[in-house]
Amino acid sequence: MGKVIAREFIWLIVALIASLPLGIVFLWFFGYTREVVNLSEGENNYVFWIYLIGYFASFLGIYIMRFIAISIKTLSKPEEAPAEE
Amino acid sequence: MHNIKHYINLISTCFIFLFLLTGNGSVWSQAKPKKVIELSPNEVQRINDSIQLATKERLEMIKEKEVRVEDKVVMELNRNRFNTLSRKWWNMPTETDQKKIDKGRYSRYQRPEGIDELLSSPGRIHRHRKEIRNEQNIVVFGWHPYWAGEAFRNYNFNLLTHVAYYAYELNPFTGGYQNFEAIHDFKTSELIPMAHNDSCKVLLSLSCHRAESSEIFFTGTAKVQLNLIDSLIAVLESAGGDGVEINFEEVPYEFKPDFQDFIRELSFRLREHNPNYTIAMTLPLDDTDKVYDLGFLQNWVDIFIIAGFNFHLRPSGVTKGSVAPLFNDEAAIRGSYLSYTQVSNLDSILRSPGTIRSVELLHNETYMNKLLDTLNAYIKASRIENLDYNRYDMGDVLRIIQLYEPLLNNPKVRQSLRRTACKVELAKYYQPEERVNFFLFAPEWDTVPIYEFDVFNGLGGIISKTDTVVDDIVKAIERYTRAIGATHANSLVLGLPYYGAVWQTRGGSEFMGYMPYAQIRNLIRNGEATVRYDKRRHTMIATVSDSIGAYQEIFFDNSTSLSLKIDMALDRKLGGVAVWALSYDHGYNELWSTLEEQVAARTEWNPSTEQMGLFKIDKSNKIHYTIAYQMKRNSNLIFATLVFITIFMTIGFIFSLLDWRVRDVMFYSGAFRIFYLTIFTVLVLVLGTWLGLFQNRIAAFLIGLTLGGILIWVATVLVTRRHEKLP
Numbered sequence: 001m002g003k004v005i006a007r008e009f010i011w012l013i014v015a016l017i018a019s020l021p022l023g024i025v026f027l028w029f030f031g032y033t034r035e036v037v038n039l040s041e042g043e044n045n046y047v048f049w050i051y052l053i054g055y056f057a058s059f060l061g062i063y064i065m066r067f068i069a070i071s072i073k074t075l076s077k078p079e080e081a082p083a084e085e
Numbered sequence: 086m087h088n089i090k091h092y093i094n095l096i097s098t099c100f101i102f103l104f105l106l107t108g109n110g111s112v113w114s115q116a117k118p119k120k121v122i123e124l125s126p127n128e129v130q131r132i133n134d135s136i137q138l139a140t141k142e143r144l145e146m147i148k149e150k151e152v153r154v155e156d157k158v159v160m161e162l163n164r165n166r167f168n169t170l171s172r173k174w175w176n177m178p179t180e181t182d183q184k185k186i187d188k189g190r191y192s193r194y195q196r197p198e199g200i201d202e203l204l205s206s207p208g209r210i211h212r213h214r215k216e217i218r219n220e221q222n223i224v225v226f227g228w229h230p231y232w233a234g235e236a237f238r239n240y241n242f243n244l245l246t247h248v249a250y251y252a253y254e255l256n257p258f259t260g261g262y263q264n265f266e267a268i269h270d271f272k273t274s275e276l277i278p279m280a281h282n283d284s285c286k287v288l289l290s291l292s293c294h295r296a297e298s299s300e301i302f303f304t305g306t307a308k309v310q311l312n313l314i315d316s317l318i319a320v321l322e323s324a325g326g327d328g329v330e331i332n333f334e335e336v337p338y339e340f341k342p343d344f345q346d347f348i349r350e351l352s353f354r355l356r357e358h359n360p361n362y363t364i365a366m367t368l369p370l371d372d373t374d375k376v377y378d379l380g381f382l383q384n385w386v387d388i389f390i391i392a393g394f395n396f397h398l399r400p401s402g403v404t405k406g407s408v409a410p411l412f413n414d415e416a417a418i419r420g421s422y423l424s425y426t427q428v429s430n431l432d433s434i435l436r437s438p439g440t441i442r443s444v445e446l447l448h449n450e451t452y453m454n455k456l457l458d459t460l461n462a463y464i465k466a467s468r469i470e471n472l473d474y475n476r477y478d479m480g481d482v483l484r485i486i487q488l489y490e491p492l493l494n495n496p497k498v499r500q501s502l503r504r505t506a507c508k509v510e511l512a513k514y515y516q517p518e519e520r521v522n523f524f525l526f527a528p529e530w531d532t533v534p535i536y537e538f539d540v541f542n543g544l545g546g547i548i549s550k551t552d553t554v555v556d557d558i559v560k561a562i563e564r565y566t567r568a569i570g571a572t573h574a575n576s577l578v579l580g581l582p583y584y585g586a587v588w589q590t591r592g593g594s595e596f597m598g599y600m601p602y603a604q605i606r607n608l609i610r611n612g613e614a615t616v617r618y619d620k621r622r623h624t625m626i627a628t629v630s631d632s633i634g635a636y637q638e639i640f641f642d643n644s645t646s647l648s649l650k651i652d653m654a655l656d657r658k659l660g661g662v663a664v665w666a667l668s669y670d671h672g673y674n675e676l677w678s679t680l681e682e683q684v685a686a687r688t689e690w691n692p693s694t695e696q697m698g699l700f701k702i703d704k705s706n707k708i709h710y711t712i713a714y715q716m717k718r719n720s721n722l723i724f725a726t727l728v729f730i731t732i733f734m735t736i737g738f739i740f741s742l743l744d745w746r747v748r749d750v751m752f753y754s755g756a757f758r759i760f761y762l763t764i765f766t767v768l769v770l771v772l773g774t775w776l777g778l779f780q781n782r783i784a785a786f787l788i789g790l791t792l793g794g795i796l797i798w799v800a801t802v803l804v805t806r807r808h809e810k811l812p
Contacts, residue, residue, distance in 0.1 A: 029725045050722065057726045061733030068737030076747040 026054025208239035224661030233668035242283035260313030328363035352385035410622030439511035585641025601669035
């Protein structure tokens with residue numbers, strides 16, 4: 001049980017950290033790259049909100065990725081034959 | 086033997102061919118002699134007779150044709166008659182009437198005659214005591230037509246919330262504008278900075294009039310509409326404008342869906358560019374075909390302006406009458422009590438035709454005592470017998486002077502009176518047109534407070550005839566309030582005219598066009614016109630006369646009638662008022678005062694505080710954000726998030742494939758393989774189309790299908806071989 005908690009905690013930390021650069025990738029989707037400078041205050045606000053949405057989407061995506069992999073593996077395992085009495 | 090038969094056949098074929106080639110057997114026919122027919126004289130005569138008969142028949146035929154032409158004329162007449170009757174039957178205008186309607190409808194958007202001369206005279210700046218506040222949530226909208234030039238320098242922007250610059254005249258073929266000069270002025274004039282200084286928004290009117298233009302615009306390619314939207318954004322951006330007023334007239338019913346789609350796209354794109362842009366739209370007086378579906382449009386439009394003018398234009402023709410009638414059912418049976426307050430000198434007050442109800446002298450007590458002494462001295466000097474009055478009551482003294490003509494005309498008395506400024510309330514009574522004898526009590530008098538003092542000294546009277554008013558402002562407001570729902574009535578704004586409709590009365594009645602308010606006022610001031618008040622419709626009627634007599638009638642609105650209409654609009658919970666057009670009162674201030682009194686200084690009873698407070702309109706948010714609007718607005722964000730999540734899901738799937746058991750399950754079944762490859766093919770197609778690899782979709786589909794099939798076959802063969810090799 002303790003191992004499971006430890007593994008989930010590590011995954012949580014990894015997801016939180018990995019989402020930081022992935023949020024920037026999300027920004028790149030909208031064309032906001034390093035080259036884009038001189039943004040107005042309103043646009044800066046907009047960029048911040050997009051980054052935040054991207055961050056949470058990445059965090060969620062990492063868990064969805066894990067769940068899908070786990071689900072498929074679980075379903076693919078052959079059912080163990082019942083023990084013969 | 087066989088060879089001989091063959092040669093015979095060949096030779097006979099050649100002969101037949103030669104025969105056909107030489108002209109269908111004509112070689113022999115030429116050699117035949119021609120047969121000559123000899124005619125007897127009787128037979129010649131018979132032939133001649135038959136020829137003559139044929140000529141006669143032809144002549145008869147021609148005559149018959151002439152009869153047919155006559156028939157045609159009769160038929161044409163009948164057809165015209167039928168058209169006329171059916172137009173009457175269906176309440177449709179004749180061609181002549183249609184031309185008059187078009188003149189009435191579209192001459193409003195043209196430069197009025199004499200406007201340049203009017204605007205070249207010095208204007209007057211209105212000084213206000215109260216201004217419209219943001220918390221009132223009220224809309225005071227005014228159009229500034231491009232031909233008004235620099236007249237905006239006299240506008241009181243503190244009493245306006247929105248000014249619409251008229252106009253971006255749409256070129257329906259391209260989506261661009263037709264009047265380059267007007268757009269140039271919009272971009273460069275000081276209208277926008279001046280308005281912004283007083284927190285007034287400046288919109289750009291987008292005008293597309295006549296059904297033909299709408300037809301061209303809506304049947305054009307999507308590029309035309311996109312071009313228009315881009316062009317509008319560019320003009321607004323360059324000028325620093327705050328939105329658009331959509332001024333489309335006569336959109337045909339069949340283009341209703343196109344019109345709605347266009348409004349949605351326009352509104353969306355404008356707000357996408359700048360969420361603070363205001364979108365206004367002018368609604369026609371009567372939308373019989375329900376082209377303007379307010380239930381749909383209210384999601385995309387902030388302000389709807391009911392064109393509360395041009396009521397004289399009916400569906401079947403132009404009728405002489407009020408431009409903006411306000412209905413009052415009881416006007417015919419009541420008498421009228423006209424009251425007006427005037428600031429003037431005592432001399433002119435004592436000569437006015439009305440009854441003096443109260444006088445307030447605008448001087449100090451010492452001056453009044455001196456004046457009383459002087460006037461009393463003159464009364465005494467006039468030696469009127471048996472005179473009994475209160476020497477210290479100014480009212481009594483003035484009444485005596487007014488009644489006794491030698492005193493009133495005494496130059497010295499006049500001099501003293503002329504020097505004295507005063508504020509006076511005058512009153513005049515008018516009997517009802519249709520008197521009704523009431524048994525127990527008579528109805529109260531209607532009260533008509535008049536504001537424009539100098540004009541109404543010569544008020545010709547009040548009329549209150551009861552004839553049929555087909556449509557009026559109240560009905561129009563009720564129609565649109567029903568259409569939009571009572572809760573959203575505050576999005577409606579009542580449009581009111583600053584102009585009058587001119588009718589020629591000499592030699593028959595004919596509609597002549599429109600005249601700005603200031604020009605009508607000038608006519609009255611110069612004594613060329615007399616004024617009457619139509620109490621039934623709350624409209625002013627100016628009669629213009631020359632040495633022969635009256636020759637023109639102008640139906641217009643002044644501060645009195647406009648005040649009542651503004652009152653009515655705000656009492657019915659509308660969002661405000663609009664005026665066409667702002668420069669039309671150039672040189673006069675009373676209409677600005679009306680806006681100030683009726684809107685900015687308007688108060689209402691506040692039941693919670695039990696006090697009179699500032700008039701406010703309950704309006705939480707001007708834009709109604711629906712789910713559809715939010716989805717469209719954030720479609721990029723939603724799409725990007727979904728793509729992001731899909732990428733993670735795919736990565737998850739690929740991770741799961743690292744396990745051999747998963748691979749075995751996933752690729753063993755043929756149905757699974759077909760499923761993956763179909764998805765793969767669809768993906769390739771979608772990506773290819775997105776990247777522009779496939780120009781022809783059907784060809785791309787067929788290529789995809791063929792490739793998919795080959796891939797499935799190859800994959801199936803490979804997997805089967807692999808399985809066969811397995812132990």
